[in-house]
Amino acid sequence: MTPPANSVSLPNDIDKELTTIADRYTHRRSAILPMLHLVQSYQGWVSPEGIEACARVLGISPAEVSGVSTFYTMYRRRPCGKHLIGVCTTSLCGMLGGDAVLQDLREYLSVDENGDSPDGMFTVEHIECQAACSQAPVVTIDWEFFQYMTPWRMHEVVADLRDGKEVKPDRGSTVRGFREVEKVLAGMELTEPTQPAVDDAMLAGLMVAKGKAKS
Amino acid sequence: MAAKRSSQKLRPIITEHWDDPNLFTLAGYQKVGGYKALKAALKKTPDQVIELVKASGLRGRGGAGFPTGMKWGFVPKKGDKPRYLVVNADESEPGACKDVPLMLADPHLLVEGVIITSYAIEAKEAFIYIRGEVPEAVRRVSWAVKEAREAGLIGRNVAGSDYSLEVTVHAGAGAYICGEETALLDSLEGFRGQPRLKPPFPAVAGLYAAPTVINNVETIANVPFIVTNGAEWFRGYGTEKSPGFKLWAVSGHVERPGIYEAPFGITMRELLDYAGGVRYGRDVKFWIPGGSSVPMLTAEHLDIPLTYEDLAAAGTMLGTGTPMVFDTTTSVVKAVTRWLEFYKHESCGKCTPCREGTYWVVDILQRFEQGDGKKTELKLLDDLSNQIEGRSFCALGDAAATPFPAAMKYFADEFDLATKTPVDKTFDPAATMLKSPVAV
Amino acid sequence: MTVRASVDGIDVVVPEGTLIIRAAETLGTFIPRFCDHPLLDPVAACRMCLVEIEGMPKPQASCAVTLTEGMKVRTQMTSQVAEQAQAGVMEFLLINHPLDCPVCDKGGECPLQNQAMTAGRPDSRFGGPKREFPKPLAISTEILLDRERCVSCARCTRFSEQVAGDPFIDLLERGSDQQVGIAHDEPFNSYFSGNTIQICPVGALTSTSYRFRSRPFDLVSVKTTCEHCASGCALRTDYRRDFVMRRLAWEDPAVNEDWNCDKGRFAFTYMRHGRLSAPLVRGSDGVLHEVSWSEAIAFAAKGLSALSPSVAALLGGRLTNEDAYSFAKFTRLVLQSDNIDFRNRPSSGEEADFLAHHVAGTGLVVTYEDLENAPIVLLVSLEPEEESPIIFLRLRKAYRKSGLKVAVIGPLLTRGLRKLGAQLLSTVAGGEAATIDSLLAGDLRGSQSVLTALKKKGAVILVGERAASSAGAYSASIDLANETGAKLAWVPRRAGERGALDAGALAGLLPGGRLMADAAARADVARVWGVEPSDLAVRRGKPQEKILREISEGKIDALITAGLQISDAPDVDTFKQALSEAKFIVSFEQRLSDVSSYAHVILPVASVIEKGGSFTDWEGRVRHFNRALNDSPAVSDSTVLGMLAKEMGAPNTGWRIDEVQYEMAKLLGEGPTGTKKEFKRAGAPTIEAADVKAPPSGSAVLSTWHQLLDLGVMQGPEEHLAGTRRPSQVIISPGRAKQLGVATGDLVTVSTVNGVVTLPVEIDEIHEDSVWLPMNSPGSQVLVTLKAREGATVKVAKA
Numbered sequence A: 001m002t003p004p005a006n007s008v009s010l011p012n013d014i015d016k017e018l019t020t021i022a023d024r025y026t027h028r029r030s031a032i033l034p035m036l037h038l039v040q041s042y043q044g045w046v047s048p049e050g051i052e053a054c055a056r057v058l059g060i061s062p063a064e065v066s067g068v069s070t071f072y073t074m075y076r077r078r079p080c081g082k083h084l085i086g087v088c089t090t091s092l093c094g095m096l097g098g099d100a101v102l103q104d105l106r107e108y109l110s111v112d113e114n115g116d117s118p119d120g121m122f123t124v125e126h127i128e129c130q131a132a133c134s135q136a137p138v139v140t141i142d143w144e145f146f147q148y149m150t151p152w153r154m155h156e157v158v159a160d161l162r163d164g165k166e167v168k169p170d171r172g173s174t175v176r177g178f179r180e181v182e183k184v185l186a187g188m189e190l191t192e193p194t195q196p197a198v199d200d201a202m203l204a205g206l207m208v209a210k211g212k213a214k215s
Numbered sequence B: 001m002a003a004k005r006s007s008q009k010l011r012p013i014i015t016e017h018w019d020d021p022n023l024f025t026l027a028g029y030q031k032v033g034g035y036k037a038l039k040a041a042l043k044k045t046p047d048q049v050i051e052l053v054k055a056s057g058l059r060g061r062g063g064a065g066f067p068t069g070m071k072w073g074f075v076p077k078k079g080d081k082p083r084y085l086v087v088n089a090d091e092s093e094p095g096a097c098k099d100v101p102l103m104l105a106d107p108h109l110l111v112e113g114v115i116i117t118s119y120a121i122e123a124k125e126a127f128i129y130i131r132g133e134v135p136e137a138v139r140r141v142s143w144a145v146k147e148a149r150e151a152g153l154i155g156r157n158v159a160g161s162d163y164s165l166e167v168t169v170h171a172g173a174g175a176y177i178c179g180e181e182t183a184l185l186d187s188l189e190g191f192r193g194q195p196r197l198k199p200p201f202p203a204v205a206g207l208y209a210a211p212t213v214i215n216n217v218e219t220i221a222n223v224p225f226i227v228t229n230g231a232e233w234f235r236g237y238g239t240e241k242s243p244g245f246k247l248w249a250v251s252g253h254v255e256r257p258g259i260y261e262a263p264f265g266i267t268m269r270e271l272l273d274y275a276g277g278v279r280y281g282r283d284v285k286f287w288i289p290g291g292s293s294v295p296m297l298t299a300e301h302l303d304i305p306l307t308y309e310d311l312a313a314a315g316t317m318l319g320t321g322t323p324m325v326f327d328t329t330t331s332v333v334k335a336v337t338r339w340l341e342f343y344k345h346e347s348c349g350k351c352t353p354c355r356e357g358t359y360w361v362v363d364i365l366q367r368f369e370q371g372d373g374k375k376t377e378l379k380l381l382d383d384l385s386n387q388i389e390g391r392s393f394c395a396l397g398d399a400a401a402t403p404f405p406a407a408m409k410y411f412a413d414e415f416d417l418a419t420k421t422p423v424d425k426t427f428d429p430a431a432t433m434l435k436s437p438v439a440v
Numbered sequence C: 001m002t003v004r005a006s007v008d009g010i011d012v013v014v015p016e017g018t019l020i021i022r023a024a025e026t027l028g029t030f031i032p033r034f035c036d037h038p039l040l041d042p043v044a045a046c047r048m049c050l051v052e053i054e055g056m057p058k059p060q061a062s063c064a065v066t067l068t069e070g071m072k073v074r075t076q077m078t079s080q081v082a083e084q085a086q087a088g089v090m091e092f093l094l095i096n097h098p099l100d101c102p103v104c105d106k107g108g109e110c111p112l113q114n115q116a117m118t119a120g121r122p123d124s125r126f127g128g129p130k131r132e133f134p135k136p137l138a139i140s141t142e143i144l145l146d147r148e149r150c151v152s153c154a155r156c157t158r159f160s161e162q163v164a165g166d167p168f169i170d171l172l173e174r175g176s177d178q179q180v181g182i183a184h185d186e187p188f189n190s191y192f193s194g195n196t197i198q199i200c201p202v203g204a205l206t207s208t209s210y211r212f213r214s215r216p217f218d219l220v221s222v223k224t225t226c227e228h229c230a231s232g233c234a235l236r237t238d239y240r241r242d243f244v245m246r247r248l249a250w251e252d253p254a255v256n257e258d259w260n261c262d263k264g265r266f267a268f269t270y271m272r273h274g275r276l277s278a279p280l281v282r283g284s285d286g287v288l289h290e291v292s293w294s295e296a297i298a299f300a301a302k303g304l305s306a307l308s309p310s311v312a313a314l315l316g317g318r319l320t321n322e323d324a325y326s327f328a329k330f331t332r333l334v335l336q337s338d339n340i341d342f343r344n345r346p347s348s349g350e351e352a353d354f355l356a357h358h359v360a361g362t363g364l365v366v367t368y369e370d371l372e373n374a375p376i377v378l379l380v381s382l383e384p385e386e387e388s389p390i391i392f393l394r395l396r397k398a399y400r401k402s403g404l405k406v407a408v409i410g411p412l413l414t415r416g417l418r419k420l421g422a423q424l425l426s427t428v429a430g431g432e433a434a435t436i437d438s439l440l441a442g443d444l445r446g447s448q449s450v451l452t453a454l455k456k457k458g459a460v461i462l463v464g465e466r467a468a469s470s471a472g473a474y475s476a477s478i479d480l481a482n483e484t485g486a487k488l489a490w491v492p493r494r495a496g497e498r499g500a501l502d503a504g505a506l507a508g509l510l511p512g513g514r515l516m517a518d519a520a521a522r523a524d525v526a527r528v529w530g531v532e533p534s535d536l537a538v539r540r541g542k543p544q545e546k547i548l549r550e551i552s553e554g555k556i557d558a559l560i561t562a563g564l565q566i567s568d569a570p571d572v573d574t575f576k577q578a579l580s581e582a583k584f585i586v587s588f589e590q591r592l593s594d595v596s597s598y599a600h601v602i603l604p605v606a607s608v609i610e611k612g613g614s615f616t617d618w619e620g621r622v623r624h625f626n627r628a629l630n631d632s633p634a635v636s637d638s639t640v641l642g643m644l645a646k647e648m649g650a651p652n653t654g655w656r657i658d659e660v661q662y663e664m665a666k667l668l669g670e671g672p673t674g675t676k677k678e679f680k681r682a683g684a685p686t687i688e689a690a691d692v693k694a695p696p697s698g699s700a701v702l703s704t705w706h707q708l709l710d711l712g713v714m715q716g717p718e719e720h721l722a723g724t725r726r727p728s729q730v731i732i733s734p735g736r737a738k739q740l741g742v743a744t745g746d747l748v749t750v751s752t753v754n755g756v757v758t759l760p761v762e763i764d765e766i767h768e769d770s771v772w773l774p775m776n777s778p779g780s781q782v783l784v785t786l787k788a789r790e791g792a793t794v795k796v797a798k799a
């Protein structure tokens, strides 16, 4: 398999970085998921090159690494756009508007059959339940969380991202790009949260109990 | 205390301080009494902590409701193998939305619970396995662990005691099945996340073939409260068989979806009430008490107390205790089809009934959704559910076999209709959609 | 400990830990299954074997549940629950299965097809689209995968990982997309890959060489013994008319269990390529001419009679026991000579003494089972995966199941040795004896646990034939065994060597390890041969190396060769010199060889499938096999020797296979007529450990052995198999790599005054003073090119 044209190669010292992840675990093979996340943080997908690097560092076969990487949906088979937009369409989200958001977004961004927008900026896909059903329909951008999504809000968010504006998800950190967030999942980036990540749904009961519920 | 039980409804305990803007920091958590339970626990022997949790009657919040203290008690304390605690923070069950909020709002509560639990089972290493799709939870829990380590609460000599503990935060990569505890262990060991054969059970041979306790996030979060307030206090909430309180995460067609903390025994009608009722004053068509893996109920079941025992008697299960509510605009055929698509997508592929069964059932259901089902296929779907249920390798297969028979029990007509009419013709998709509270 | 329980109402008493599926088998009840395999860890994935157990709410996988006291199990024979559960699983398995049976290799012997007949429905209720894959996927040059046929039983992947230790295939993807596969471009090059075809319960895995070539019901199966190596695999040879179509492993729990290696499985077509159909005699024109058998025999007999007893017999190490025995007898009785050697490879006098003292005619001393139960197995001059693959598999099984400790005296931990978790006692080739000495003296770093384990009951030392190139290694091994109480066994590489040794095809040794020099032993042999002791040759003969020298010196005039390759000999030039100077050469061959151009008579003989016989594996276990191709006109070496004997006026009975086997049984103590008498044995060799000196700078000590798949002539025409060979590489240490300034993959030369081998380099933790080359692989034919044997000092340089 030859890597697609838009694939960048891994840094020369990738083995060293992968080794630091493996060294975190007494049983080194446990590091495979974060290692694959690290590969994605460089390439936006898990390339054959990345598979070989993980196999080399862990002393297992590339087939074993492939077996693992193809099992998990977050590992991509092709390079991902700058931003990965996932629209949840499992029952509740789908019916509460996820279906409509997804269909609209695909058209709005003119994505191809792989979900890529022509400018390579976005990759759009449907995702399964994010376990945030109380905020359905849920959308994630680079796995940052957006709640109660509608087609028109989606357009705004996408436009802001295109314009390079800061886009804040409904919980937590600024949207920075698919590869950046993969660093967090690889455990290679630890930043201090500065704001609470609490939203209305989380406080719903508390507010009622305190007699402060919004109607 | 017992006498007050029936009058207790909403009772924020875990969620009490979630509106405190500093709660997510170590200082903020300590300000509301955080890490006092740890110090109290360290004054007890590990076995005393186990006895305490046993006495509290705490049951696992991951879905199966297994008594937590008993689970800890299964771990052999002799032998040269290390012991591990693994926290199941893979929350992915459709409907469940409580563990991620807990980690975001109050990460130190989880960390404190982890340290106490590890101490009780005498583990030197704990892992928190967080589903990969929530980097924000990974960030916050990782940071909390770092803060706790720097404060001497994790690492060598926890809080100045003889006890030492390492805690590792580990991100998954997208697989619902990794919430199944043995699949989680395989995943954490760096393999494909497929469930393991039992026996051996994790308590005897779990992570790296060593004795391991696996607990849900919410389960662990209860532990500091039990240590602080005692088993009696805990048993003062809920019922004999379902003691304590629960993060009831209500989702679906309600006015104010979200987390409502209340003791076991509250009813769906009461929860609905707190949540502002079904939106637009519509009626409940069906609801599911604890994730898509448990059978649905209808409006006639709204007064069943939400306890393990009462729900079992009603032919369903408490599951994750996160009710989903669907109003009359909903197509049950579509809902069931989506769930099955979910299970097909998430089936790990290991065993035949689940792997092939979900493939087949989805093929049929998708045709029903298009109004292209055959009457004979209703019997077939029922057969197929029976061929999956109880014959699969793990509970995901059983879960996949749940939605269809349950839906047929109450809404056979709708499936009949779907042999002729596409469901979108019968139920206008736009009517089911949310009018976004934050819509522009 | 046993448990009592019931299956279908019938009481069973089985050992504790017995799986239900096995317990049912003992009652003759076959519970259908796909993923279950007795030699693989259970996964209970396919769910085909569901049974009902009283007191359990759900049906249980009988392949994963052990029978416990009082358990009441009901299988599909008596339980509707079980029957329905199985039928449901079968229905699911078939929905995505293509209707390929008529064109599928497995058709007619397919567990899915068969079980679909018993547990399946007559019609399909599935109306949707079946899963499709572009077909087929070549996962190696030898193995093809049709993914749509796969039932995800994970037998192949578990085999590769657990049994072979080669996880080059794995399950990929998830859910209904799950499939077996390789990593993009790393093929399934495992020496044991063929076993996956055999255990695949459907036709998802097929071999390039057999695909579409035959149907099982057109084949005749016979049980045979592999002729390649001394592991001794029982094989199933399937033939159609005159052609062997394929070979498989034949289940033999004592030896190869359910497995064999790819060489034994796929390398058999050599048997029909370039076969000689008639004897050849060199005419006065110096050219070989086809002649009749009677003419050839007369010519050969005349030539040999004229020069006897100044004659020698050199055998190639792959003869059957019966043929080797006949040569041993013919040489002593008809040629009146004791010049005979079966070791056409680097050998030594110390080795001959070792074999006479410790191995010849001793029968089963160390068995595969002993390896499995040993507390430690110490390997000396042996790389089991390359040189005796079934030993490797058995060691790996024990390593995985019971933590067998494997230690090795050699230059590096090879891939195979790593898969055994082996501990290396590192030495250059030639330093084996010195290493053993210091192990015994207790001053070898890190070896204390090895010595302690060797003193435990059941400990085993395996010494390979390469010890012949390391002075003192055999002697030291005997010392080590004596000092520690460990059992010591010898592992030759070729299938015929142990049998030839027992048969007496070595100078100084009569059948069964009897000494030529022992009058009682001679008399015993003479009695069985129906002659007087004085009818046997008297003068002690010479080993191969000396025989060749004596031919050149004019002391030996004539030569018989059988199944011999000059290029296998330690000194090719001397060999060729001797052949060109011999006055008369009779060559027994299946096809022309590098000896042919020197031979005066070439007598075509049968291949293993055209004759019955036996091989003796390294254990000393005699492995009989029957003739497969009954219609073949080809005759065995024994038969031809009988013709010669008759022509030369010697007793003409005792050369037919049944007669040979009768005599062998008498002399070797096997079978109903066997009587094994004890005779005087040869003394142990006492060669001192050689001094190991560091090689001069720029040089290294050569380590070399055969890779399992290499340029061996019997693998000749199998290109698909050849495609799975390991690459030819030279291995040097990181230190030397740095010195030479080379990185992995760079070309490096290894040279002697005679020649140069140039190969890509692999950098590994090999002994600092060592360099390793494959012995007979593409680009690296050590004996032919370098004319050096293991232990030689060679120059190593950047190319």
Ligand SMILES: Cc1cc2nc3c(=O)[nH]c(=O)nc-3n(C[C@H](O)[C@H](O)[C@H](O)COP(=O)(O)O)c2cc1C
Binding pocket: B059, B060, B061, B062, B063, B064, B065, B066, B068, B088, B089, B090, B091, B092, B093, B176, B177, B178, B179, B180, B181, B182, B214, B215, B216, B217, B219, B220, B394, B395, B396
């Ligand atoms: C398919 C499947 C998915 C599951 N997902 C989760 C999960 O996301 N989180 C969780 O805590 N338990 C999950 N479980 C339950 C776990 O297997 C296990 O029972 C639980 O983690 C034990 O913790 P507890 O005793 O504290 O509830 C799942 C089970 C199955 C069969």
Ligand code: SF4
Binding pocket: B177, B194, B195, B346, B347, B348, B349, B350, B351, B352, B354, B355, B392, B393, B394, B395, B396, B397, B398
């Ligand atoms: S039921 Fe079987 S295929 Fe489904 S998730 Fe469990 S083990 Fe995997």
Ligand code: SF4
Binding pocket: C149, C150, C151, C152, C153, C154, C155, C156, C157, C180, C196, C199, C200, C201, C202, C204, C205
């Ligand atoms: S290829 Fe054959 S052996 Fe391998 S998993 Fe598929 S069916 Fe089983």
Ligand code: SF4
Binding pocket: C226, C227, C228, C229, C230, C231, C232, C233, C256, C260, C261, C262, C263, C264, C265, C388, C389, C390
């Ligand atoms: S291991 Fe040896 S005996 Fe067995 S099949 Fe291979 S070559 Fe033949």
Ligand code: FES
Binding pocket: C032, C033, C034, C035, C036, C043, C044, C045, C046, C047, C048, C049, C050, C061, C062, C063, C064
């Ligand atoms: S044979 Fe038992 S589950 Fe496959």
